[in-house]
Ligand SMILES: C[C@@]1(CC(=O)O)c2cc3[nH]c(cc4nc(cc5[nH]c(cc(n2)[C@H]1CCC(=O)O)[C@@](C)(CC(=O)O)[C@@H]5CCC(=O)O)C(CC(=O)O)=C4CCC(=O)O)c(CCC(=O)O)c3CC(=O)O
């Protein structure tokens with residue numbers, strides 16, 4: 001499994017199922033600006049409210065092939081393993097699919113994700129122990145400088161400045177390293 005950063009803005013995402021796990025995936029993807037459609041005969045209250053306010057689409061029905069045809073990413077999050085597996089069998093080779101009850105059936109797994117401004121890290125145990133992934137992420141998060149968001153904005157600006165200067169690659173690298181080292185003092 002290869003961890004990549006994917007721009008989910010305006011991507012079509014179909015979540016099949018409307019329970020606890022569907023909601024967890026929905027929150028994560030909504031935050032990134034994806035266009036969400038939930039397909040499920042029943043959904044929890046939060047999903048109902050989001051649909052009522054037009055923030056997502058809710059198709060109140062059981063899933064069929066047509067529902068997932070246009071999706072960039074599909075989340076099979078029903079509580080019926082047979083349905084989830086059927087969905088996985090319907091996707092074409094260029095679609096992404098996450099199957100929540102048995103990740104290896106799909107081609108996407110969801111790690112534990114932590115975001116502090118521009119700093120993003122994620123921990124995966126390749127499905128071995130989600131709880132350990134959570135605990136590790138908390139340990140790593142506790143090591144992060146509390147001003148990291150502000151600092152990263154500064155580093156970004158400084159780096160852009162250097163990139164538009166006449167300095168050589170070697171000189172730029174040295175200057176960037178010096179700034180990081182100074183901050184550590
Ligand atoms: C493969 C994967 C799914 C995927 O890729 O979509 C997967 C699969 C499964 N999880 C199960 C159970 C639990 N999952 C959690 C929690 C989380 N699970 C997450 C990810 C992943 N879980 C992916 C692999 C991540 C990795 O590689 O480490 C986190 C990190 C991110 C997220 O889901 O948002 C999130 C942190 C929550 C937080 O931050 O609070 C808890 C604890 C809790 O809920 O507190 C439990 C109960 C304890 C236990 O069972 O371990 C079951 C059994 C279901 C059953 O028994 O029916 C399966 C299915 C299976 O293993 O077959």
Ligand SMILES: NC(=O)C1=CN([C@@H]2O[C@H](COP(=O)(O)OP(=O)(O)OC[C@H]3O[C@@H](n4cnc5c(N)ncnc54)[C@H](O)[C@@H]3O)[C@@H](O)[C@H]2O)C=CC1
Nearest residue numbers: 017018019020021022039040041042062063078079100101
């Ligand atoms: N990935 C993870 O971190 C975890 C995964 N799981 C797995 O996720 C599954 C779902 O868990 P919950 O969300 O808690 O279940 P839930 O019971 O709260 O929700 C299931 C949803 O699926 C819908 N559904 C059932 N048949 C359908 C169909 N044919 N078409 C469309 N929708 C249908 C139901 O209406 C309901 O909204 C569990 O069965 C479990 O295997 C459970 C815990 C953690």
